[in-house]
Amino acid sequence: MAAKQVSLDRLDQRILDELQRDGGLTNQQLAERVGLSASPCSRRVRALEDAGVIRRRVTLLDHRKLGLSLTVIVLIGMDRHTPERFASFEEQVAAYPEVQECYLITGQEADYQLKVVVPDMDTYQEFLLNRLTRIPGVSGVHSSFVLRRVIDNTELPLAYVES
Incomplete structure (x- = not known):
């Protein structure tokens, strides 16, 4: 079953690019990187989460340093x-x-x-x-x-x- 595609503007895409690179950014850091103030940035992130575009945020681990070779x-x-x-x-x-x-x-x-x-x-x-x-x-x-x-x-x- 195909998922309904969500329409994104350039700001949404910039937000997603930044979060893909570093999901641990604070809202303030993210807002500064994409050129928004904190409140509109937070609303956009929440809307992307509500739409299912952002499914979850994770931390990537180094498998070798954990002995998973x-x-x-x-x-x-x-x-x-x-x-x-x-x-x-x-x-x-x-x-x-x-x-x-x-x-x-x-x-x-x-x-x-x-x-x-x-x-x-x-x-x-x-x-x-x-x-x-x-x-x-x-x-x-x-x-x-x-x-x-x-x-x-x-x-x-x-x-x-x-x-």
Whole structure:
């Protein structure tokens, strides 16, 4: 189901650009960076939150400094393509903190693509054998190990958003 697109003006886009770079800005700092006074800036941010454009603010952590050195891209094949089977898989995978991303995909021999972050290969093996492959409906798993993060960006390209 497609989400209704929200219309943004240049100030909204500037606010979003700044918040994507640093979600921890105070309202005063944000207002100064985009050329507004604090009150109108706060109202605009609140409107963007109410419209669902800003879903939440997070802090990005350095995975390596926390000992989470292994990133795995996992392709999952399912035995049956039914809404119930997919919903059950998605519900179970959502409960695993190791799973950073889960996409229902097409164009591959797989149905899902996951991004999994763990400390090491032993932890991944335990996750794979004792949890992931035990989810009902999982019929195939293909793991690819990330050697280096070339681009690791969370900012959306707002230049494509119509004003």
